[in-house]
Amino acid sequence: MYRFISLLKKEPVLVVSAICAVISMFFYAPSAEYIGYINFRVLCLLFSLMAVVAGFTKCGLFDILAQKVIKKCHSSLSLGIILVMLTFFCSMFITNDVSLITFVPFTILLLGMTGQRKNMILIIVLQTVAANLGSMAIPIGNPQNLYLFSEYNISGGDFFSVMTVYTVISLILVLGGCFLIKREKIDMPVKIDAEINSRRDLAVYAVLFAISFLAVFRVVSYVITTAVTFIVILIMDREIFKKVDFLLLLTFVFFFIFSGNLGNIDSVSGLLSEAINKNTMLTSVIASQFISNVPAAVLLSGFTGDWKSLLIGTNIGGLGTPIASMASLISLKLYMNEKDAENKKYMIVFLAVNIICLAVLLAAEFIIG
Numbered sequence: 001m002y003r004f005i006s007l008l009k010k011e012p013v014l015v016v017s018a019i020c021a022v023i024s025m026f027f028y029a030p031s032a033e034y035i036g037y038i039n040f041r042v043l044c045l046l047f048s049l050m051a052v053v054a055g056f057t058k059c060g061l062f063d064i065l066a067q068k069v070i071k072k073c074h075s076s077l078s079l080g081i082i083l084v085m086l087t088f089f090c091s092m093f094i095t096n097d098v099s100l101i102t103f104v105p106f107t108i109l110l111l112g113m114t115g116q117r118k119n120m121i122l123i124i125v126l127q128t129v130a131a132n133l134g135s136m137a138i139p140i141g142n143p144q145n146l147y148l149f150s151e152y153n154i155s156g157g158d159f160f161s162v163m164t165v166y167t168v169i170s171l172i173l174v175l176g177g178c179f180l181i182k183r184e185k186i187d188m189p190v191k192i193d194a195e196i197n198s199r200r201d202l203a204v205y206a207v208l209f210a211i212s213f214l215a216v217f218r219v220v221s222y223v224i225t226t227a228v229t230f231i232v233i234l235i236m237d238r239e240i241f242k243k244v245d246f247l248l249l250l251t252f253v254f255f256f257i258f259s260g261n262l263g264n265i266d267s268v269s270g271l272l273s274e275a276i277n278k279n280t281m282l283t284s285v286i287a288s289q290f291i292s293n294v295p296a297a298v299l300l301s302g303f304t305g306d307w308k309s310l311l312i313g314t315n316i317g318g319l320g321t322p323i324a325s326m327a328s329l330i331s332l333k334l335y336m337n338e339k340d341a342e343n344k345k346y347m348i349v350f351l352a353v354n355i356i357c358l359a360v361l362l363a364a365e366f367i368i369g
Contacts, residue, residue: 012329014247017254017295024261037260042147043249044226048212049140051229053094054243055205060197062090062102076116077183080123083107084178087127088134088171096135096142096318096327097245103127104334114186121335121342125350126177128331129319129357133170135327136163136315140216142327143252144297144314149216152307156217162308166315169364173357201236208232248326252298259299272303280309281316281365285358288317288324312365319358322350 056062065086073079083103091099104124111120135141139149139159149159196202208229215225233240262268276283280300287296293314300310318325322332332350335341 011247012323014251014254016291017251017258020258021254021261024258024265028261028264034257034260037256038253039147039150039256041150041222042143043252044222045140045146045150045212045216046143046249046252047244048208048215048222048226048229049095050098050244050248051233051240052205052209052212053098054240055201055208055233055237056094057102057243058197058237058240059202059205060195061202063106064196065090074185075183076114076119076186077178077181079110079114079116079186080119080126080181081175081178083110083123084126084130084174088130088174091131091135092137092141095140096131096325097248097330099131099135100128100327100331100334104331108334108338116184116186117340119181120338121346121349122181124331124335125346125353126174128328128350129177129353130174131327131331132318132325133174133315133357134167136170137167138163140213142315142318143248143294145311146216147252147294147297148301148307148311148314151301152305154307154311159311162311163315165368166312166361166364169361170357173360177353177357204232204236252294255295255298259295259302262299263302269303272300276300276304276306280304280306281313284310284313285317285320285362288314289320290323292323292326293318294326316358316361316365319354319361321354322347324354 073082087099087103090103094102104127107123107127108120111117111123132142136145139145139154139156145159148154211220211225211228214220215222262272284293284296284300287300291299296317297310297314300314301307304310318327322328328350332346335346336343
């Protein structure tokens with residue numbers, strides 16, 4: 001029981017997804033049909049991208065990037081804007097969860113060194129929102145985008161024509177939130193020196209990233225991409241495999257099984273079909289608040305062909321409760337690990353910022369739609 005509670009605290013979405021999958025098996029018995037539930041293309045592309053990003057991190061690329069922009073900061077406001085915008089734009093290419101894993105610890109360290117801990121909660125919350133919203137811009141920005149892009153065979157042009165306007169609105173929202181940070185002059189008491197550990201390795205990971213990017217847009221086979229990535233990392237640095245979030249991949253498998261089984265239960269299928277046919281976007285937003293936007297995308301995709309509304313809804317639906325996006329749980333966990341963490345205050349600020357941003361984007365969707 002202790003181990004279960006410990007796992008639940010550490011990986012709540014994984015545990016919930018496993019429980020959902022097991023329960024669904026009692027209503028639709030395991031069979032060879034389960035294999036058809038699993039989208040192996042999504043799993044392979046996620047593995048490749050996470051491995052490449054882990055390689056970039058080990059090479060010191062993100063430290064260099066952060067160092068260059070931080071040197072331009074002379075006030076708490078400019079520092080906050082840089083940290084939040086860095087998270088926003090990087091999340092487009094390295095995913096929302098990896099962006100937060102990369103930049104939130106750096107933010108905590110840097111704010112401590114510059115005497116700006118009083119701004120820590122607001123900046124981390126804004127970074128979380130920035131990661132969830134910035135990642136909607138391109139297909140590889142977050143897991144639900146990658147899944148829906150693959151599941152519905154969406155073209156790049158169609159994807160960008162739908163998501164660009166919401167990305168621009170989100171950028172304005174997040175940037176506006178940064179001005180809540182009180183402007184104060186800051187000094188950098190500690191010199192930050194970062195350098196690329198291996199230019200050769202960096203070049204190799206850049207090539208792997210380019211191949212993975214092409215695989216997302218179906219220019220290159222995802223099977224070949226995964227095989228090449230696996231073999232190269234196996235030869236270069238096996239430690240990278242330890243940085244890949246295999247539990248996230250397992251979570252996907254559980255939700256594939258769960259959603260597949262639900263689709264075969266007539267009563268549940270009927271209820272979901274009725275709800276999503278009335279308003280696909282709103283249904284996906286609401287579902288995301290309780291089961292997270294990634295499993296919501298997987299589950300609801302089996303009941304609608306309206307990929308546009310589902311894409312918008314699961315991206316906007318990442319705002320709201322802490323479990324609406326798995327990435328939000330990452331930053332929450334990182335902050336709560338701090339010695340002087342003010343958990344209650346964090347939750348108040350988190351909910352306030354998320355609800356405001358969610359309301360604005362919902363209003364924009366109803367106007368645009």
